[in-house]
Structure formats: C-alpha cells, structure tokens
Amino acid sequence: MLETTVVVIGGGATGMGTLRDLSMRGVPAILLEQGGLAHGTSSRFHGLLHSGGRYVVNDPESARECIEENMILRRVGKQCVEVTEGLFVLTPKDDPTFVEPWIKGCAAAGIKAEEISPAEARRLEPDLTPDAQRVFRVPDSCVDGFRLVLHNRMSAERYGGRALTYHEVVAIRQRNGAVCGVTARNLMTGETVDIACRMVVNAAGSWSGEVAALAGLEAAITPD
Numbered sequence: 001m002l003e004t005t006v007v008v009i010g011g012g013a014t015g016m017g018t019l020r021d022l023s024m025r026g027v028p029a030i031l032l033e034q035g036g037l038a039h040g041t042s043s044r045f046h047g048l049l050h051s052g053g054r055y056v057v058n059d060p061e062s063a064r065e066c067i068e069e070n071m072i073l074r075r076v077g078k079q080c081v082e083v084t085e086g087l088f089v090l091t092p093k094d095d096p097t098f099v100e101p102w103i104k105g106c107a108a109a110g111i112k113a114e115e116i117s118p119a120e121a122r123r124l125e126p127d128l129t130p131d132a133q134r135v136f137r138v139p140d141s142c143v144d145g146f147r148l149v150l151h152n153r154m155s156a157e158r159y160g161g162r163a164l165t166y167h168e169v170v171a172i173r174q175r176n177g178a179v180c181g182v183t184a185r186n187l188m189t190g191e192t193v194d195i196a197c198r199m200v201v202n203a204a205g206s207w208s209g210e211v212a213a214l215a216g217l218e219a220a221i222t223p224d
C-alpha cells in the first residue's frame with residue numbers, strides 16, 4: 001500500500017496545478033488520473049488566457065480573479081503562454097454606451113486596456129473588420145493546456161510529488177467520518193492500488209459529481 005498526505009484526483013490544469021503547489025510547499029501528494037495527462041477539458045479548450053476583459057461589467061469579481069491568474073501564469077508557466085495580447089473592438093453593430101462602463105470596469109479590475117487606432121489594430125491583425133470604430137488592446141493571450149499540465153508535472157516531481165496516469169479512482173475510503181485512503185484501478189494492468197492518505201482533492205472537472213459520490217457526497221454537476 002502506498003502512503004501520502006494528499007491524493008489529488010484528476011490530472012487536468014486544476015489537479016496538476018494543485019499537485020505542483022502542494023509539492024512546492026513540502027506537502028506529500030500523489031495525483032491520480034484515469035487517462036493520459038490533460039485527458040479532459042484541459043486539452044479540449046479554446047486556449048484563451050483570459051484577461052478578464054469580458055467580465056468587467058457583469059462579473060467584476062471574476063474579472064479580478066482572471067487578471068490575477070493571468071499574471072501569475074505568465075510568471076510560473078512562461079513556456080506555456082504565447083503573449084499575443086487581445087483586442088476588444090467596437091463595431092457599428094455594438095452598443096457604444098457599453099464602452100465607458102467597460103473602460104471603468106477594466107480600471108477597477110486592474111486590467112490594462114489601451115486604446116489604439118483602428119489603423120494600428122489592422123496593422124496588428126490584418127483580418128480585423130474594416131468597420132472597427134474603436135479598438136482596445138488588453139492582456140488576453142494564448143495558453144497551451146498540454147504544456148501547462150506537463151510542465152506543472154515536471155515541476156511537482158522535482159519537489160517530490162507523484163502523478164500516476166491511467167489510474168482511475170474507484171473508491172474513497174473513510175474511517176470515523178474522515179477520509180483515510182483511496183482505491184484506484186490501473187487501467188493498463190488491471191491491478192488495484194490502495195493509497196492511504198489524510199485528504200483528497202477532487203479536481204475531476206466534469207466528473208466531480210461522480211468522484212464526490214465515491215465519498216458519499218452530492219455535487220450537482222451539469223456538463224454543458
């Protein structure tokens with residue numbers, strides 16, 4: 001039987017980031033992933049590293065979290081970020097009264113939104129609509145999910161963390177109402193692996209409801 005402090009379930013961006021963070025803090029941890037690395041949403045997304053610009057008016061809290069995370073990722077995941085930056089564009093079809101609250105929202109959230117001329121914007125992005133009336137440059141960029149997860153794994157392992165792929169968690173064991181271990185199935189060999197632990201992190205994305213159910217808990221997840 002293996003033994004650790006924390007078992008992280010799910011080897012996507014959330015789980016592998018958690019494993020890296022725990023490992024760098026000196027907390028013994030093992031991650032279990034049922035497929036290969038980034039088997040779930042973390043390899044099937046659009047690759048936009050959000051600046052938070054799209055949320056500043058309707059969801060300022062998310063906007064602040066986005067820009068904070070964006071700046072952290074540029075630092076700790078440098079090789080995974082392509083610094084393309086992004087453009088927010090006002091066209092004749094858009095509501096021009098949205099611009100001022102949007103600019104104020106960006107300032108409040110700490111998102112740098114720099115107005116550039118439509119001509120300059122077309123120089124940067126030749127396929128931009130010729131109808132552009134106002135253009136703002138924001139720190140939206142591109143993130144490579146595969147690399148991010150791989151690099152986080154490499155970093156976590158340098159600090160003693162372990163990640164086991166093709167290991168599906170099939171049971172979360174408890175004693176006196178507290179987690180004491182998990183059971184995983186090695187999908188390559190069919191073997192069963194027991195890991196004693198004191199804590200479990202459910203980073204199973206769309207599968208979180210099913211993983212919570214293994215601990216007798218209910219999490220209403222509706223993938224869409």
Ligand SMILES: Cc1cc2nc3c(=O)[nH]c(=O)nc-3n(C[C@H](O)[C@H](O)[C@H](O)COP(=O)(O)OP(=O)(O)OC[C@H]3O[C@@H](n4cnc5c(N)ncnc54)[C@H](O)[C@@H]3O)c2cc1C
Nearest residue numbers: 010012013014034040041042045046047048169204205207
């Ligand atoms: C179409 C689409 C486009 C998106 N575009 C963007 C974007 O441009 N920018 C952005 O920031 N976000 C985007 N997102 C959101 C982003 O992709 C997700 O927030 C992120 O990938 C979630 O990562 P995760 O690690 O939480 O989940 P996942 O990557 O899904 O990881 C969960 C992992 O858990 C594993 N797992 C599940 N059950 C078990 C088990 N029993 N045992 C072991 N392992 C298990 C799965 O195999 C999976 O690998 C997009 C999402 C979608 C759907």
